[in-house]
Amino acid sequence: MPPKKQKNPSVNISSSLEESEEFSLETTVPTEDISSSDERDRTGTQKVTRQLIERKELLHNLQLLKIEMSQKNLIIDNMKVDHLTKTEELEERLNVALHQKQVLALRLDSQLQLTQDEGRKQQALRKQEMDGILLRQKQLEETNRRLCDKAGDLRRSLRDLELTEDKYKELRDIPEERLSITEYVAVRTGERSSFMELQTERGQIRSFMRSYEEERRVRSELEIRNQRLTLELADTKGLIQEGDFKRDNYSNIKRERDAFECEVRELRKRLELLEMTHEVQTRERNELSREVSTLQQTVPLLQIDKDYL
Template sequence: MPPKKQQLKPTANVSSSLDLESEDISLETTVPTTEDVSSSDEHRDGSQKVTRQLIERKELLHNVQLLKIELSQKNLVIDNMKADHMSKIDELEERLNDALHQKQVLTLRLDSQLKLAQEDNRKQQSLRRQEMEAILLRQQQLEETNRQLCEKAGELRRSLRDLDISQERYQELRSLPEDKLSIQEYVAIRFYEAMNPLRTQLTHLSEQKSYLTEELELHRNKMKVLMESYDEERRLRSELELRSQRLTLELADTKQLIQEGDYRRDNYPNIKRERDTFEADLKELTKRFETVER
């Protein structure tokens, strides 16, 4: 990386004093005559013009000095800006060099990784190609096996249509060795051995069903008779309950009458005594009332 350049800040000495040119104007004084008066007027006009020109010249010189000062200040600012820009340029160049170096490092690293990835990719492609070839070969073998199995299944389907054999045919086939039996005969034997117990069981179940059907019909008739007798008993029970309720009410009335008769019999003296007392009190009160009225 190139070394940084030193910043240079030039300085300018600006003099604030202005060198103004002075001119001495001498005017001659003489005795005023007519010619002198006219010449003096002309001279006065000329001196006024000269004075005006001097003033304008001084103003121009002053403006020039001001412009020089402003120019020197702007030059100083420009120099400072140049120095700043140079420092920034140096810094940017340094960053650029760092970026270029980092770019080279990353480029080398990327190239190495790319080579490794390409090599790995080639290996993976070769491996996948081998696997694909093995899969295709296996698929062809399976398709051939499937075709053979389909043919065998068709043959078995055609040969397994009539499997129901009689007992005599079963005994005949059973006496033969298994290696001399065809597939249809072998399956027919196994089918007969599997179906014969089921047929026997089916016959037994059919007989049992008939017996149970008769039993069910008999029980239904008995149930019908029992229901009729149950209805009759329920009707009789209802009548007996009504009769019982009526007798209960009559018994309650009878008990109440008996209790009233016993109360009158037991309390008759007390009631008679109270009645006599009330009659005596009534007579006495009647006498008092008659006495009060008199």
């Protein structure tokens, strides 16, 4: 608020001097008694001078009050500007905090959703692989059981491969497709009595046993893979639990939001305190204005008293 223009005190002093001179001229009217007239003139001049001094003091005090009031008005205007600036800053910080809270909430929800979806997909894949592995394991166990049974039967049947001549002739005339393994081996053994032929038969048996060992090795590898997938499934469950931890961590974000809201409440309290201070200063300014108005009303009364004297 620009300061009010102050009146030139020199103009007031000069006007007061002219009035005092006019008054002094009026008081110098000749009378019959010259000495008494001079004494009255001196007395009147002293009164006028004293009144003029009081008037100057009042005018000076009035000017000082006006200057003080202008300075306080400037201070009040500056405080208003500071108050508005701080209010805008606080509102901007509040809006930023609310926006950040919304962004964090959306990011947390999306992250939780993605983590849960990924966990469900991984769990479904692991479950599908486990089902396939378990099915394959059951098939291999069934095949292994059958092979073990066949191997046991074959061992028991191969214990006695000696055939009588009549039995040999009988089996030799039967097609190979209709012969059992024992009968076929007995026939072939009879046909090949030499050591090399016997070694060939043993080689076939070894090949069969290697096949059996290969099946056992594949089964072991599948069991190892089953264990690895079990561990991966446990890791996947751990990731899902970690996603649950992030969801549970939402309370920490909520506490941060509560802290921001508490700070906003504190700033609002400070704003209310500033408003109360502004009201107090406004009341003081009004009181000063009333005092100035009273002094301004006093000046004409003093002028009337001076004119009367």
